[in-house]
Every structure is written in structure tokens, then in C-alpha cells.
Amino acid sequence: MAETESLTQKELMLNAGIALGILIPLFFCCSFWTVVFYIGAIRMIGNISFLYRTVKEYYLTKQLDLSQRYGEGTYALITGGANGIGLEYATQLAKMNFNLVIIDLNQEALDKAKEDITNNSSVEVITIQADITKYRAISEYDDLLKSLEGLDTSILVNNVGVGSCLPFNEASPALVNTILDLNVASVVTFTSLFYERLLSRVDKEKHSAIITMASSSSFYPVPSFFLYSATKGFASYFMKSLTSEKSPKLDTLNVCPGFVSTYMTGFRKDNVTIGPELCVKNALRSLGNFSDTEITSKVRIMIAGVLQGFWYIDTCLFKKVLMYLGATEANKKAFEVVSKRERELYKD
Template identity: 35%
Template sequence: MSTSGEAVLRAVEAPLFWLGALTAAWLSVCSACRLLSVLRVWALGNGRLVSPSKLGKWAVVTGATDGIGKAYAEELARRGFAIVLISRSQEKLDEVSNSIASQCGVETKTIAVDFSATDIYPKIEDGLAGLEIGVLVNNVGVSYSYPEFFLNVPNLDSFIDTTVNVNIISVCQMTRLVLPRMLDRKKGAILNISSASGMYPVPLLTIYSASKAFVDFFSRSLLAEYKSKGIIIQSVLPFFVATKLSKVRRATLDKPTPERYVAAELSTVGLQSQTNGYLPHAIMGWVTTALLPARLLNSYVMGMGLSQRARYLKKQKQG
């Protein structure tokens, strides 16, 4: 090597060394912070943040008679909240209300409405009048009967209206009714139940996936507007939970019962503004969004949807 080349090498050697050292230190600090954050959320949790003394007396849960919604109502009642149950069937509402009142000894209130309609919100507003609402769980939702191409969805016109009204309009309108009172008291939590299907496009569940993506973006935008006002707003994006809506009958580690999922999810409130709510789901969310290329993920999801569609149609033909 020539003398001039050696001189150039010596000149850049020290800067390159320090650049490498600073990069390694930065990556180490970031990794340590991420690890501490993971431990904070999934090992320690938020203690008893979600409690009437810290947020307010009443919790309002939509879609409260089945699955995740029922599990939220029961868990919040166990934590001492009085519960407003909102769902379509008065018979089911009475059953869940009586069960919660007898087991947890808290006040309950029911409002029977069909969220596929848009003229229901004055009735809900009247039912919530005068209540100190600390938690709102926007859980009500509808999905597909089976994966299907957009134009082949049965009763497409009415299905579009129903999905938008239940999955999107309900979140906006319930937030409109409850948020002002939380702002007056400078405390409260709104948990919007989105879906892992809202994290990336899910073909053959197109309308559902898009509606849940709306819920996620709505939640994150709303948080930016009102975080400084003392309001917790969280986007909850579960993968499969063993419910009627998901058609998962048997709970497993990655497909928990609603009760197990909700208990885990509530420990993330105040710690994560966007959460998968359950450690195995958080790992799945990280793998699918951070590790898998979008094209590969889209191809896999499409293939899974086609397989489920084929099984459903074959079963219908045989039946």
C-alpha cells in the first residue's frame, strides 16, 4: 500500500471506530429499553389502574352478552365497577346482568339496542344520563360468515351497511356520548376493540378488515388529540380468541378464552396505546408486521382464506 493510502486509512480509522462504537452502544440501549418495556407490560402490568377509584364508578360495555364483551363486563365488575351492558337481546342482557349482580355485588344497568341501526343513540344517551363513566369498551362487532370475494358476499348491499354501522359508526357515536363527561373529570379510559385483521389487509374479509383498521386509526388519532387531557384511549388488536364470532371452539395457548384474554389485556391499559393484549398475540403481531415481508404475508393470508372458503362451501354443498 502506498504512503498516501496508509495516510488516508489512518485518517478514517478513528472516526469509523467511534461511529461503530456509538452505533453498537445505541443499539444496546434500544434493546435494553425494549426489553424493559416488555417486562414492564407483560410481567409487571399496570397494577390496579383500571379501577373505579382511579377512573370512575361505571363501565359501559357494548356487545356485552357474549365472548370478549361479556368477559370485559364480568372482569370490570370483579374490579368493582358498576356495569352498563349494551346489546341487542334483552333476554341475554338480563341473564348477564343478574349473574354479574349476584356474583360481584355491583349495580348493573341494561340498554337493549341493535347497533346495525343508526337511530339508537338518543336511547343510549338517555340510558347513560347522569352516570359517572370511567371506562367505555367499544366491543360490539360483526364479521363474515365465511371468507368470500367482495362481490360474492351474500346480500352485499345490506352487509356493507351493517358492518359499517356496527363496526365503525358505533365506535364514533359511543365515543361522542361518553368522552365529554370524561373530559369534564379529566379521567377515563376508552378501549376500542379492533382486530389483528386491522393491522394489515386481509383479503376475503375485506370489509371487516377495513372496518377494524378504521377502529385502530380512529383510536390512535383520538389519543393524540386528548392524551394531554388525562384520557386513556387504547386500540386493542386481538388475534383469534375462542368466541362465537371467531368460530374457535377450543381454547389453546394462542387462542385463549375470552376471560384469559381480557384479564391479560386490562393489565396493558395505560402502558400501551396500541396493543395485541395478550403475550402470545403480541409475539404473533411482531412476527407478522416486523419480520414477514408484506407480499409474503398477503400471499399467506390469501391462501388461508381460500382454504377456509373452500371448506365452508364444500360443507354447505354436502349439507
């Protein structure tokens, strides 16, 4: 009965909002300036909301005690965790006394990551060498995850991914399939495999978490990142949909950083690029507090604010700014490095 009343109340509020949206403009006779006023007011509200969220997330939010929230000594599984952002997640979570399961393609990088982490902490590090692009069915993951049975896994980090800055006509089928496998299929598959495990832990009082690395390129199509932008858009919307139906005991975080200096970006260095350490630090600060995060540095806040302003002033100008950012020297150098690597790795 209470639920029925709640739904009715929501319906009434929705109908009232629709009625006001129709009646108020009619009250002002729907003049040209009335329309301009409402459009301006809506955009101003959007800007204020963005500014409030930015200040709240970056300056006012304190990081939760993650080991207390998820369970000290429990396991965090990280895909693509032997390099870059994934390795930084492993390093920082180890400092919080989480044991680790790291999955990666590169055995040498896995061995080095395990050695470095165990030399600086007392946590257990389990490494699994696997080429995720070879798995075509859920059943094929059985052997991969057999060693994890009985482990109290509390955090899943969907980090593995690959980008491309080649023109569409130069992207080989092998590259396209790899991007789809890593950026789309792996996110859905690992989330599906671990969702029930995260909800059926022995300690029912503890929360669990799923973190997915998307990208700020998921907000809009980005020149030279055609497929990366689209696949990260999928990952982002997938996490937002999951967040709307998840259990209260499951924290979800959709991470959408800008440029991060890693192998994938050609280790680019400039004012709008941050290091993996800051990226992960700010993501873990948002974990349990927010379901989405994109702010990664003060410079990014400024740029995001400027772009938001351009978006509300002139969409065409916004696109021109994006094109300009994509044509900067830092981007050109990074694209040259990555493009050369991609042409060598993904030949038909």
C-alpha cells in the same frame, strides 16, 4: 413564550435529523453497500423496538388499580356486552367494583348476563336492549341514553362489532351496511356522545377511559376478511388520532387481538386462538399504561415476532405466510361456520 421556544427547538431537531439523513449517506459516497447498511440498520432498529415493547408490555407492566384510578362504584358502559369479549369486560370490571351499563341486541342474553353478574357481585347492572344499526343520527340516541343521565360514567368500551369471511361478491348490502354501522359508525358515535361526559365528571381528580376493540387484522389487508379488516383499520386509526389530542385525564386504549374464541369466530380452538378471559385480562392490564395493545398470549408473541421477521426479510414471504395461516384447518372450519351463519342472517 415558552411554547414558542419549545416549537422552535422541535423544528431545529427535525431539521438536524433531515440534514443528518442526507449528509451521512453522502459522506459514504452513497455506495450500494452503504444503502444496504442503512436499510438493514433501520429494520434492525424496528425489530429491537418491537421486541422491547413486547417484553415491556407482557412481562414488565403491572396492572393499575383501575377502581382507584377511575372511581370505585362508577359506571362502565359496554356496547355489545351480553356475549363474548363484551361480556368478559363486564364480568372482570364487576369484580373491580364497577357498576355496569350493558347495551346489546339480544334481550335474552342481556337478562342472563345481568343475572350471572349480580349473583356473583354486588354491583348494579343496567341493561339496554337496542339495535344500533337502526340509529342514523345522534338525536336518535337520546331515548337510548336517557336512562344514563346523572350516572358517573368513567369507562366506555366500544366493543360491539361484526365480522365477515364471505367473498366480496357474496356479501349482501344488508351485511355490508351492518358491518359499517357496528364497526365504524358506532365507535365514532358513542365516543362522541361520551367524550365530554368523561371529561366533566364531578371528581376532577379521577381519570376516565375509552377502550375500543379493533383487531390485528387492522395492520394489513387480510384475505377472507376484506371489510372487517378495513373497518377495524378505521377504528384503530381513529383511536390513534384521538390519543394524539386527548386530555391527560382521559386514557385511551386501542385493542388489537388476534383470533379470540367467540361466536364471531365460530368458537375456533387452536394454538393461535385465545379465550375472551385472557384477551380482556391483558387489555385491562394495559389500560392506563399504553394506548395500544395487541399482545394477548405467549404464542401470539412468538407468531408476531416471526411475522415481524418475515416482514423485514421479504414482504412477499410475509404475505405468503398470511395466506397460509388463513388456509389452516382451524380457519377453514371457523370460516365454514361463520359463512353459513352469515348467508342465513343477511339475505337480501
